[in-house]
Amino acid sequence: MRALLVIGLLTLSACGSPEAPPSTTTAETPASTTAAAPATTETADRQEEIAELAAPYNQANYEAGRRVFAQCRACHVIEAGAPNRVGPNLHGVFGREIGTAPGFNYSQPVQDANFVWDAEHLDHWLQNPQTFLPGNRMAFAGVRDETQRRDLIAYLMVEAEPED
Ligand code: HEC
Known part of the structure; x- marks a missing residue:
């Protein structure tokens, strides 16, 4: 039982190490970038129109x-x-x-x-x-x-x- 758990944990941590980059990616907030994108893009578009x-x-x-x-x-x-x-x-x-x-x-x-x-x-x-x-x-x-x-x-x- 314990051995199984250890194996399980090892397996988990084996998969777990690549887990670190994804959470780092999350920390780079792709979600909030996506949320901010429409407004920012529209502002950028309008600013370009102003330049003309x-x-x-x-x-x-x-x-x-x-x-x-x-x-x-x-x-x-x-x-x-x-x-x-x-x-x-x-x-x-x-x-x-x-x-x-x-x-x-x-x-x-x-x-x-x-x-x-x-x-x-x-x-x-x-x-x-x-x-x-x-x-x-x-x-x-x-x-x-x-x-x-x-x-x-x-x-x-x-x-x-x-x-x-
Ligand atoms: C307190 C309300 C109020 C505020 C604040 C206000 N307006 Fe007005 N505006 C009016 C009213 C009422 C008229 C119509 C005036 C009349 O018939 O004598 C008008 C008319 C105008 C007109 C003429 C429109 C036409 O069809 O000929 C323009 C242009 C205008 N406003 C631009 C602005 C801008 C830009 C701002 C902000 C800096 C602004 N107004 C702030 C109430 C306001």
Whole structure:
């Protein structure tokens, strides 16, 4: 009985020694790498799209832009087809006439304004919505930091793409 056990243990440890590398491999966390991969890959893809934008937006940081957009998320979504919230859905905003998101009830100043959203207009709007277009209903103080605006606008450019 005891002999059998010993043999069994020996057999086990014989198999057991190759067991060490697998557990080392586990320690290298293939599991957590797999879990992190989708987000990381998407960020990398988006960062590559940003690199193809016109200057200065090609210098922007996607992750930083995403963090700035957290301030907008309280009122805006950017996913295609998602409903308007307090503010209009921003999907496809570039190249869109101001005040024309379907189904959104804009203030009079926005309805009366007449331009197409591009990076330059957005940069001014985001710097200070109230001085840019007095009387509009976007209750947001603005993003004063130029780098934050650059990162945010680049983020919007790649996330608001109609074909995405
Ligand atoms: C407190 C809510 C709120 C926050 C926060 C907010 N917005 Fe708005 N936003 C609005 C509202 C409301 C409107 C419509 C304004 C109007 O009709 O006068 C609007 C309008 C806009 C428009 C014009 C859209 C169009 O269809 O012409 C853009 C662009 C925009 N917001 C971008 C942003 C970005 C980017 C941020 C974050 C930096 C942000 N907003 C933060 C509420 C908000």
